[in-house]
Amino acid sequence: MALEWKREELRVEKEIGEPILVVEDVMKAFGGVQALNGVSFEVRKGEILSLIGPNGAGKSVVLNCINGLPGYRPDSGRIIFEGRDITKWPPHKRAQVGISRTFQKIELFGGMTVLDNAKLGRHIKMKTGWWDGGIYWLKASKEEAKHRKWIEEKVFETCEIEIYRHRTAGMLPYGVQKRIELARALAMGPTFLLLDEPMAGLNLEEVEDMTRFILDANEEKEWQCTILLVEHDMGVVMDISDRVVVFDWGEKIADGVPEEVQNNPRVIRAYLGEVEETYITRR
Ligand SMILES: Nc1ncnc2c1ncn2[C@@H]1O[C@H](COP(=O)(O)OP(=O)(O)OP(=O)(O)O)[C@@H](O)[C@H]1O
Ligand SMILES: [Mg+2]
Structure with missing residues (x-):
């Protein structure tokens, strides 16, 4: 989906700090399904990090592990937030330290x-x-x-x-x-926002509005939220992300700035295996 504005016009100068969230070698299985197979990545203070990958790659599962949703405690590995190991914390305690989220399926x-x-x-x-x-x-x-x-x-x-x-x-x-x-x-x-597919099902105008709200939450003085964004809309991901992490079958296959990830052969292959025409190289 081609948005009207370009990334450079959207971004303001901002400082990216030290890692605020560290996901360390997290494993999570459901019966015979290895949803997360030792994933590690970090989110730095002030950035918008997008997490992408084909359906079933483990994106929502990792958000649920970070947020502490019941039934999603990692089998092994750690989740560190602002230097504290929160892997076993209940969700309300994570909320108290500033972690907030939206759900893929509206939960109002x-x-x-x-x-x-x-x-x-x-x-x-x-x-x-x-x-x-x-x-x-x-x-x-x-x-x-x-x-x-x-x-x-x-x-x-x-x-x-x-x-x-x-x-x-x-x-x-x-x-x-x-x-x-x-x-x-x-x-x-919140200081840390987990957004699970905020653009899903929106039309182009609504996507542009939602993109602006997310940028405001990240950049405006009164919010300044660090954001971990799970999103399938590659136009938005490539436009607003500081970095992009890619999952496939519960494993991290790429991690870098949008341009790097977009041209990564493993990423292209992961998407080509899913759909006939890759939408990651379309823009
Ligand atoms: N509570 C659960 N019980 C059993 N299996 C689960 C559960 N939650 C997730 N899974 C499985 O874990 C795998 C990863 O699911 P996940 O929801 O993280 O995918 P996703 O990357 O968010 O995909 P999508 O883009 O379709 O939302 C899938 O095979 C899914 O069926
Ligand atoms: Mg999901």
């Missing part, structure tokens, strides 16, 4: 409003629950108002969904629901 509470969905993403930052009552009511309502304002002003503005805030999430078009997913992840105030 369809019967709740957009605002309530985003507030659920925010609860990790709150001292009182949204549900607190009794003598805590005044304290809780003040805190609720503060967080709601922050969500409406910062998160909804970034994802351009202010106008939908009181609408029922499940009733909104698919493209808007993908933005709400991102909003819920941002509502947590």
Whole structure:
């Protein structure tokens, strides 16, 4: 998919720091399926690292291992975040240190409003629950108002969904629901964002919008999130990534800047084996 703008026009000057996340020799099997076969890579502070590969390569599994989704603890290997071994941490503890995510298949509470969905993403930052009552009511309502304002002003503005805030999430078009997913992840105030196919199912205009929101989350002063992006849209990947890691059959087959990866024969072969016409060399 050819986007209208070029990579150079999109990028701002930014500093890439030391590795913030290190995935070290991670193995994960499901029955006879070796989903991850000793993968290692690192994500540096401030960068957008894209993780690509054919269907079933293990991309979502590694995101689930990083996020700590139940059932996805690595069989061996380690995941280090900001110098701490988080391999066995429960998901809420990972969220507390700044790791947030979106899901490949939209995971919103369809019967709740957009605002309530985003507030659920925010609860990790709150001292009182949204549900607190009794003598805590005044304290809780003040805190609720503060967080709601922050969500409406910062998160909804970034994802351009202010106008939908009181609408029922499940009733909104698919493209808007993908933005709400991102909003819920941002509502947590993360430093590290895991995005699993944010462009899937979007039309060209929606892809351009979503690309802008992701760049804002990465570059804008108030966010400055380091991003690990799983994405099949090669136009977007090649345009916005600082580096690209490629998986095939649970193994890492390439790791480098977009231009290097694009011309890597192993990568081309992995894609040619999957589809008749490779889309990695098309641009
Ligand atoms: N909970 C699970 N139970 C059993 N097998 C699983 C589970 N989760 C993932 N797998 C298997 O692990 C392999 C890797 O799956 P994964 O979802 O990571 O692929 P992917 O690279 O994200 O592919 P896609 O691009 O299609 O999303 C697949 O064979 C998949 O069926
Ligand atoms: Mg996947």
